[in-house]
Amino acid sequence: MGRNVTLATCSLNQWALDFEDNMKRILKSIEIAKSHGAKYRLGPELEICGYGCADHFYESDTLLHSFQVLAKLLESPITQDIICDVGMPIMHHNVRYNCRVLFLNKKILLIRPKMLMANQGNYREIRWFSPWNQLRKVEEYFLPRMIQEITGQETVPFGDCVLSTKDTCVGTEICAELWNPKSPHIQMGLDGVEIFTNSSASHHELRKADQRVDLIKSATTKSGGVYLYANQRGCDGDRVYYDGCAMVAVNGDIVAQGAQFCLNDVEVVTATVDLEDVRSYRGERCQPFMESQPKPCHRVKVDFSLHTSRNMYLLTNQPITWRFHTPEEEISLGPACWLWDYLRRSGQSGFLLPLSGGVDSSSTACIVHSMCVLLCQAIKDNNTQVLEDVRRIVGDDSYSPQNPRELCGLLFTTCYMASENSSKDTCNRAKDLASQIGSTHMNINIDMAVKGILGIFSALTSKWPQFRANGGSHRENLALQNVQARVRMVLAYLFAQLSLWARGKPGGLLVLGSANVDESLTGYFTKYDCSSADINPIGGISKTDLKSFLLYAVEKFQLTALKGILAAPPTAELEPLKDGQVSQTDEVDMGMTYSELSMIGRLRKISKCGPFNMFCKLVNMWKDAFSPTQVAQKVKHFFRMYAMNRHKMTTVTPSYHAENYSPDDNRFDLRPFLYNTRWTWQFRCIDKQVSQMAANDPKE
Structure with a gap:
């Protein structure tokens, strides 16, 4: 006879420090899990307080409120007759730990602290928590009085332990522990944890x-077993989007899968599995290794069974094939969900985007359109939370969107900011795209504002700067470009604050930025220009991926206006036109192509290359296209630009994190912003290497 058990895991859209609604989402997930017959419910990491509390973890309030929520959960009738596994911070012996708390019927069974911390990339867990590094050691944890009064317990087990029910054994991993070469599941599996x-x-x-x-x-x-994975979902207050994907695996096969991108605040994934399948699998593969473990797991016994008579007649979940999204789909869905969370939690009434008719701002516009598509589909699928939020944002309690284009007109304002250096082509491309997605579109001419600012300068200095094309110096040319860009930023915020007021509607708009990750690498944007915004959904995405995304959007959303945008050369349009045509292109200004920049960015961040090491790698990777001398010139040019403009990263708009070579100074890429731009020692090493290669190669 099989030993069928039904287990539940979930993805929750928690929000840092939103204790009230975090608790409601936890309770709802437990209620759904029980309705599906589950006897074990697993939730995301630090779900009670939210994962992204950052330095709020230092505050005693965060610990206090987490225990207050735990008390409410323990007392709730919803949590009875099911083992609940929740996450929260706990201080033990004056040390702060990231913990799982397992409880059943108003009794805490055990507290399991995180043992291996995430401390790279976007994560700084060791800043707030200590790892529990005492293998197989368990201590007594003295519960706060408010918990003692509910549970009748004074102490509970705290440490590296597993839960032993009447019919199986359950062991815990927390997030990064799965990614570690010393993952706890290896030894737990060999010790019989199923x-x-x-x-x-x-x-x-x-x-x-x-x-x-x-x-x-x-x-x-490798060793069989059932694996439950729970994950946070949504934007909990920072630059990342947690993408769900709750799942259940058995003996190497996925048997249940949750959504990666979804607007449901609570998603519960359940699976019925046969524990005898695990035992049979291990009997053949693992028996020689399981006979003797030098340090067995500390087992906390509970008089409870995950198997019930109801489970006996349920069909077990069978293996399924995971469907992965393409990168283009990921760009369409991930930033769109992130934008929606930010909008509905910000208290604002929509977005405003300076739409230039280029690839970057058009990509941002398409992501907002994708957001509207997701919202309409969620409402069609009876997501009452989404409908409630949409009605609150548009200020109409009876509104129900009929299609994404209509909704886009209410939530999204675009504006083309023309100057004497703008071409009719870019103006028309922006207008056509705005018409197809349905945004409320404006044409604004900035020449009067630019001339007014230059007039102030001229009145004080008796000088009027000129563009390079009209005989001006490099300094004059750059200053004239920057003043246009900065005027656009001022106007964007003015219209974001007052355009709804001018239409007789309440609220303000969030300004969206549209600088891509490759431009940020070299600082190819004006500090405090229209790339300065409230949030930027494409700030972590490469130009190459954005172009692929727009090709996808042409077909997916039938946005034919994107074809002309893709065909046009990227340009800032800040210098005078020649015969009415664009004379300035981004790649010429930057001194390298976007594909070259992307490669350099990956070597700089992911491969941890300085100037010399980068040259050594690129001289081989680009040997068919460039000579060593040309490679050296490109590497030097990049690092000069990088060093000169690194200060811009200190003020860069908070961006959706999508690439692991992001130069975001505030969290992901912790490097200085004041450099010696000459890189004297490093560049001398490159020159020496080039000379040696030339001496060995007469063609060089």
Whole structure:
């Protein structure tokens, strides 16, 4: 006879410090899990307070309110007769830990602190938490009085322990522990633990989902077992989007899958599995290794069974094939969900975007349109929370959107900011795209404002700067470009604050930025120009990926206006036209192509290359296209531009994190912003290497 058990895991859209609604979402997930017959419910990492509390974890309030929520959960009738596994910060012996708390019927069974911390990329867990590095050690934890009064317990087990029910054994991993070469599930599996749980706050990154799925499948391929994965969903207050993907795996196969991008605040994934399948799988593969473990897991016993008579007649979940999104789909969905969370939680009434008719701002516009498509579909699927939020944002309690284009007109304002240096082509491209997505569109001429500012300068100095094309110096040319860009930023915020007021509507608009990750690498934008905004959905996405995304949007959303945008050369349009045509292009201004920049960015951040090491790698990678001398020139040019403009990263608009070579100074890329731009020692090493190569190659 099989031993069927039904287990539940979930993705929750928690919000940092939103204790009230975080608790409601936790309770709702438990209620759904019980309705599906589950006897074990797993939630995301730090779900009570929200994962992104950052330095709020230092505050005693955060610990206090987390215990207050735990008390409410313990007392709720919803949490009875099911093992609940929730996440919260806990201080033990004056040390702060990231913990899982497992409880059943008003009794805390155990507290399991995180043992291996995430401390790279977007994560700084060691700043706030200590790892529990005492393998197999369990101590007594003295519960706060408010919890003692509910549970009748004075102390509970705290440490590296597992839960032993009447019919199986459950062990915990927390997020980064799965990604570690010393993952706890390895030893737990060899010690007879049959069900592994992983509570995560894992963010979306382009082309990353397959790594997560492969790791979970691998965790149970080697030694068998059931693996439950829970994850945070949504924007909980920062630059990352947690992308769900709750799942259940058995013996190397995925048997249940949640959505990666979804507007549901609560998603519960359940699976019925046969524990005998795990035992049979291990009997053949693992028996020689399981006979003797030098340090067995500390087992906390509970008089409770995950198997019920109802489970006996349920069909078990069978293996399924995971469907991965393409990068273009990820760009369409991830930033769109992030924007929606930000909008509905910001108290604002929509977005405003300076739409130039180029690839970057058009990509941002398409992502907003994709957001409206997702909203309409969610409402069609009876998502009452989305409908409630839409009505609150548009200020109409009876409104129901009929189509994405109509909704876009209410939530999204675009404006083309023309100057004497703007071409009719870009103006028409912006107008056509705005018409197709349905945004409220404006044409604004900035010449009067620019001339007014230059007039102030001229009145004080008796000088009027000229563009290079009209005989001006480099300094004059750059200053004239920058003043146009900065005027656009001032006007964008003016219209964001007052355009709804002018239409007789309440609220303000969030200004959207549209600088891509490659331009940020070299600082190819004006500090405090129209790339300065409230948030930027494409700030972590490469130009190459954005072009692919627009090709996808042409077909997916039938936005034919994008064809002309893709065909046009990228340009800032800040210098005078020649015969009415654009004379300035981005790649010429930057001194390298976007594809070259993308490669350099990956070497700089992911491969940790300084100037010399980057040259050594690129001289081989680009040997068919460039000579060593040309490669050296490109590397030097990049690092000069990088060093000169690094200060811009200190004020860059908070951007959706999508690439692991992002130069975002505030969180992801911790490097100085004041450099010696000559790179004397480094460039001398490159020159020496070039000379040696030339001496060995007569063609060089």
